[in-house]
Structures are given as structure tokens and as C-alpha cells.
Amino acid sequence: MQRFPCPFCGLRDEREFSYVGDFGKVRPDTKARVSDAEWAAYLYDQKNPKGQSTEIWVHLPCQEYFKMTRDTVSMDVIDAAPLRKPAQ
């Protein structure tokens, strides 16, 4: 149990957050042929690294999805950043 930094609301209790998935997982282009193995990997394979892990989380009260980098061994949060690209 710990507190996570929402990029918008600041440090908030862990209970307000929900894990979404690995960051950087791109949905295969389903217009092209996607093999069963490739599709299964997209759906089911998680990196589950020991150490630094970059993930997408959602802060439920403000409904913002963001990128969080944390260490799965020490449980330290290394970085939290919005998914939205900065305005041009």
C-alpha cells in the first residue's frame, strides 16, 4: 500500500488508482493479417519485469490515464507523466 502521483491531482492514495496495462503496447493493425500468435501476445503477454516497469494507470476520481514508471522490487515510483502529448 502506498501513494501514487497522479500527474494532475498530485500524491494520492493507492486505492484511488487502477492498473490498466503495460505501456507501449500497440494494438496490431487489424486491417493487415495478424497471426494468432501475434494477437495472443498482444492480448495476454505482460512484460512483468523484475525491476523497472513502465505501465499505464488510471486515477479513478479524475479519470485520467497516465504513464507510471515504478520499480517492482523496491515498489518505488520513479516517474509519472500524462499520456496526452504536450500542446504544439
Place this chain on the structure above:
Amino acid sequence: MTARRIHIATAGSKRLAFTFDGQPLQGVAGDTIASALLGVGVRIVGRSFKYHRPRGVWGGWTDDPNAIFDVSLAGVTKPNVQGTATLLEDGMIVRSVNSWPTARFDVKAGLDLLSPFLPAGFYYKMFKWPDWHLFEPAIRKMAGLGRVGPDVADGPDGLQIHDQCDVLVVGGGPAGLSAARAAAHAGQDVVLVDDHPDVGGSLRDNPCQIDGTAPAVWITPQTDAIKAAGGRIMARTTAFGIYDHSLISLHQTAPFATHPKLIRMRAGRVILATGAIDRPVVFGNNDLPGVMSLRGAAAYLHRHDVLTGTDITLLASAQDVAHFGPMFERAGAQVRVLPLETEGLRAVGRGKVRALSYGTNRHHADAVLCSAGLSPLVHLWCHAGGQLEWDAGRGAFLPGAGPDHLSIVGGARGANDLDQSIDDGHKAATGQTPAPLPSIAPLPTTPKPSRARQWIDLQNDVTTKDVALAAQENFASVEHLKRYTTLGMATDQGKTSNVNGLTALAVQLGKPIADVGTTRFRPPYVPVPLQLYRGARSSTQIAPLQRSVLEPQIRALGGAMAEYGGWLRPAWYGDDMTTAIAQECAQARNDVAMLDASSLGKIEVMGPDAAGFLNFVYYNSIANLPAGKIRYGFMLTERGIIYDDGVMARLDENHFVVSCSSSHVSGVTALLEAWRQDGHDPDRVFVHNVTQAWATVTVTGPKARDVVAALDLGIDLQAEAFAHMSLRLGTYDGMPVRVCRVSFTGELSFEISIARDSAPNLWDHVHQLGATPIGMEATSILRAEKGYIIIGKDTDGETMPQDLGLIGPRDRKTQPYVGNRGLQTPVAKATGRQQLVGLAVPEGATQLPTGAHLTAAGKSIGYVTSSYLSPTLGHPIALGLVQDGLSRLNADLTVYHLGENRSARIVPACWYDPKGDRLNA
């Protein structure tokens, strides 16, 4: 003489009446249950776990293993309440545990005579043959302490609070007060917790001069300074566990029969100033009532005016004797002293101590106050992962290496000196390294051989002999010793028994204590009531029932309310369910009916990318939907499974309203939001759930058009101008309305949505125009007659769109959408998938049971999902999922249910108006 109240400070205090084992007694305000019992001379407060030996109060606070009671007050009963740390309240009914009829005359006391035959491990050896399970019920019945009644789950719920601070100081003694003051002074957000009703800790137990003043005079300026600097002081609050990431659980006790409070505190830093307790002296018959903790007795004297004996023997170090002896003498007791190293010492007495004998000597004593040294309270330190190191001089485990965010100060780290404790607190709060502890010469700790039994664990009846037996039988690791002898189990958790048990084991093994090691302390530090965890967040508190703005109108019309998908909705109207449902169905089919559809989802999706976004998220093509039109569609998971069904209405080029099923509003909103932010440009599409802002009145039936026309919405309602599956905007009484021609009943229907505050007027108006209100049960039958599905009822976790016969988008939609790849997997294309069909019963047969198996050749190939007696058709109808059902029309199946076989025929799912003439009217 035994213990008595001497009344100095408590002379004018309020009297509190209570009963103990049925006997009416009196305590004074401020008493704990234990101090009240001691104050009226009660010596035996309970019986031990195994031998039913008489037990008296040992300690002055939570370190007591004996004074455990079942307590009732104001209809609330709590089992196994620690009497030494529970404040007495007027009217309490206190019952001793493990004794009957009373603690003083316990019928099972005779078990003690058998004790030579009941050593450690007795049960394991004796009842192994032929089968432990034969003996277990009887043994379990005899074991255990307090009585847990069936009402244990009743009583007030715990309040659960989440809090945070920069610095949490645990313990309000001199070290804790000093730490909290320094941290608060440095501008930190400080919380100081102490489990007593007042702070001061050891200063209140054994008052001594501090900074040249009386302790009470010293404490107040500290608390004033802490509060003035913004610090918070929480009394009667126990820190009972430290968990990962500096989460500390605090139990705040309230008056007995009210809500206890669980505070989950997240602290940047934790300073432990938990103090230390007396280590019992091990000698013969040292479990007799009247043998007490020295500091416990001092606490009873100074906090409660209770003198624990008139002929007191001190069995403690010279330093303790010099400090405490005069206190008891001043209070009027005769004080004798025996050195700790006295050989052959044993207590004499039945039910309470009357004398001490050693060698050829014997002298009278009605209280023996013991301290073999101090055991620091390092439990929380260990919870957080702190290490322990054996200190031979102090005869105690002291904190060693620990986590960075934790400091431990004062008596809890082995400091016995007041000045050092205050200095410790200050240094820990200001980030300085504490001064090293002076090393001291070891006190004699080894139990001396004695013919009498020498008790190590008073709660579980563990003696030095049991430890020796365990060692002899090779249960020589501390963890094995604990389990074999039950040493340090139950509420004591090793507080009083740990070091003496390890010392006895070390003697047996011929090893130094440091090499024997210690068991680990785990949360909770003290027992906490179950009520603490049973918070209010259960049932409707965790998933609040959603309610319609039209509920008063519905109730006024006799709506029988029930929960449907998280919403409180009318099941039917009137008293008689069967006739009401049939009449409601007939009204909708033949005349005009109305229903409250406010719970249906209304999620607005807008922005320049809205059409493309919905086209991606939904199975059906949305991009080519013209403005003003509505399309039915599925939301799939990426695996191709149907998650939700609903209708999408396009208001204009960039504005849609998604009407999902009532129970999926928050889920669908969350999925839309997830795809919006993680996969689309969140600046070009927006999602707003406005379900609660709009209420919906649905008018349905062949005469629905007449009723809606009379509402004067400013909309041309003719079929040519306003076709099925389209949307028009109008006004009702000056308020904007959205009217959708969609139908769940199969009849001509208008769903009129309006701002929630205006909905009651609209509802009343429709009702006055002759529409009959219908409930959810009739609606369910009407939709089943049409073969319309309810997601999660007529579909399951494997159902894909093709299983409902909706293959158009799968075969023709070219743009990617959620689930498209999932529909091309081997499992999606396999034969034998369960498909939705209608199920007809033979002429005159009764309705099929929902959930019944559909079988072929004795194997289940599907099940009945919905089944009703159709008032419209006059015979039973059913829907079911069955393997390859869509290609097996007119096949006969066997329906198996609870041992009975019946027959049914596969028919099309739509039973009524298959061409949709009524729908499109």
C-alpha cells in the same frame, strides 16, 4: 489483606457500577476493568487456557496476559477484551473467560491435578491414534478463551479513515513527547498517538522529578507546544501494525458500545517511542495471583490509587528497588526485598500468594512485585522489517538495523534513563544520531532449579519443564518451540514470555541466547476487535442502489420496487404479481403503456473524431449512420465477446448519444474513456456520462402515437416523417426533449428524454393521457416475445455476435474495430458454438425452468436462458443457448432439470410479429 483502593486523587471521582461473574461491584471514573477489580480486592480474574489455574492481574496495561474478559454493555458483547486496557463504564457486565461458573470456583480447576500427564505436545501424541478427528470436537469445545456468540457480527461498524502526516510518533511518554515537540517545532505535520486516555506514559506510571518539576507540570507544556505548532495528539489510539510503504494501522477506541475507528495512516517518518515493560521473574509457582509486574503495580498505585498489597515483596534489581520501594512504603505498605538471584524461591498459597519460601526461609507476602529487567516494546519495529540484536547486559532484544524511515527512541531502544529518553526523542526528530547506550552488567536471568513448577507463559500454561521437553524432543528451533509448546501465542504474543522462554531454551541447548534467536513479531501488536475491520463499505454501501427521479411517482402508482442491474425499479404495479404482469403485457400489446427508462445509459460522445471513435469501439458501423438516425449495436471485448448492447443515436455530424444497458453505464463509460485517452486524440473526442441528468419516459403500444401527440412536442410523429430507429428533438412545456423511436417491447414506442427535474410532470401527463404504467417483469416478457436479448442473461462469457445471428459487420465492416481480430480466432470460427434460439414446449406443457440443461445423447449442449408464460400468446415461451442452435431449427431436444427429462423444440427466437409490422407502425 489484599489489594485495595487508598483514595488520594480519586476520592471525589464518580462511582461506576459493574458486575463481575454476576457479582455487583463498584469502580471509580478513570478505572480500567482490572484496576476496578483490584480496587475491590478481587484477586482471581480468570483461568488459564490449559490447566484452568487461577490467574490474577499481572500487568498494568496491554502487557497483561491474564485479565481477559467477555464484556457486555448496552446490548453489545465483545469476547476476549483486555481488562487491563479497557476503561470501565457504568453498567458493564464482565465475565471471566475459560471458567465456569466463576473464575473463583471453576469446575474444571481439577484439570490442574492432571497436569503431570498433560505436558507440551500431549495432544499431538495422545490423540494421534486412531484418528485425531474423533477427539477434535471435544478438545475444541474445551479449548478457547472467550465465547463468540452468533451476534459477534452485530454491534456498531468500524469507521475507517485514511490519513497522512509527515511524522508519526507512537507513544506519548517522555521520549515521544520530546520527539513530537521537536518535529512539530521544525514545521512538520506531526501526529502523536498513545493508547492511554492521556499522554505521559511512564511519567504517570511512576512519577519522578523531571526538569526539576513534577511530571504533570512537565507534560502540559509539551502537549501545548505540540498543538501550538500544529501537531495532532490522538489519545486512546493504538498503533497495532506497520505495513509496507509506511502504512500504520491505528485503532482508536471509543466508548465500549460505539464505533471503533480504524485509521490508516501514511507517515513520511515514524518515530517509535513505545517504551518497555517488565520481564517476569521465573520462580516456583510464579503464576499465583498476587505475583505482579512491578511497573504494573506502580501504575495501579499512581493512576488509580490502588495499592496491590499491604505486605509487599519486591523481586527486582537494586536500582528498581531503590526507585520503587519508597513509593509503596509511602502508600502504606510494608515492603520487603529479595534479590533476583535468590535460590530455590517459590510462592506459597492457594488461589493467591500468601508467602514466599526459599531454602529454609519463609516469609509472609500478599503481593510479589517482580521485574527481571525491562523488555523494550520492539513489535512495531519488527513489523516494519527492523532487526533485533541480543543485549546480554539488559537481557533483552534491542533494535538493530532498521528501515530508513523508522526511528526508535527511549525505553523502546533500551534507554532506561529519563534524560536520555528525552534527548533521544529530540535527536530522532531533528535527524541527529542518538547517543550510544551505556553498557550495563547483566542481571541474573536464568531460572533457578526448583521442585515447584516455574511458569514462563501464564496465558498458555507453559513451564520451564515444557521447554525442556521440547528441547529434549528436538523441537529446538525457536519457531518449533513456539508451536510445540504454544509459548507466546494468543494475546500475549511473547510480550511477557518471549525472553524467558528463549532463556530457558538456551539453558537446555547450552547455547548463548543470541544464537538461539527469537521468533518474529507480526501485526497486530494487541488484539483488535473484528468490528474494526467490518466497516460500512459492504452491500449497498459499496455499490449504492441507484434510484430514478421518478421513484415517488412510481411508488404512488403502487410500484412494487426491486433491484434490477443496480437500479431500484418497479417489478410490477399493484398487489397481485401474476394478474398485474399479465394485465400490463396486455396493455402494451393492445392499448398503450408507459415505463420509466431513466436508468438506460446516456453517454454523450462528441468532437470531430467522435464518429471514427465510435466506429472503432462498436461492432456495428457507426461512421455511415446519418444524423437523426439510431443504430443498435454491440460493444465487444478484444476477444470478440459481447460486453454490452445498446443503441447509438447521431444528433449531428460530431455528436452522438450512446444508450447502453442500465447496469453497464459506468463500465461502458470507463471503456470509452480508456480508448479515448489511450489510443485516440483526447482533444478531438470527448465522453460525458449524462445518465443522471436526463430522465426517460417510454410510451409504448399501438396507441402510443395518440398519447405522444397530445404532449404537443412540436414533432411530426407520422411514420413517414419519424420512422423506427430515428431521433427527433422537440420541447415539452418549454424544456428540450429528445424523442427516440426505439422499441424494447416490439410495439410502436417513443422514448422521451427530458431534464430530470421536468420528468415528474411529463410522467404524470402521460399517465393522465391514459397510458398504463408497466414494470420490469412485464417488460422482460414483452422483449422475450420479440426475441430481444438481455446481455448477461441471454448471453454469457462466450457469446459472440455471430451466435445471435448478427454477422453483418463481421463479414463486411472493413475498418478495424474492437474485437474484430477476436472474431477471426479458431475458437470464434469453431463449430459447436452455443447460439441463441427459441425453445417451444409441446402443446399443454408447462413453462421450462430457467437454467435447465438442453441435452442430446445424454450430454448437455446448452441451457435455458429466459423462460416465461406469455400472456400474449397464451403458452410458455423460452430462449436458450444451444450448440449450433441456429442450424438446428425444428430439432427436438431433451431438457434435463433436477432429475426430470422433458422435451422442447428449437424454434426462431422471435415469437411475435417477426416481420416487425407493429414496430414500424
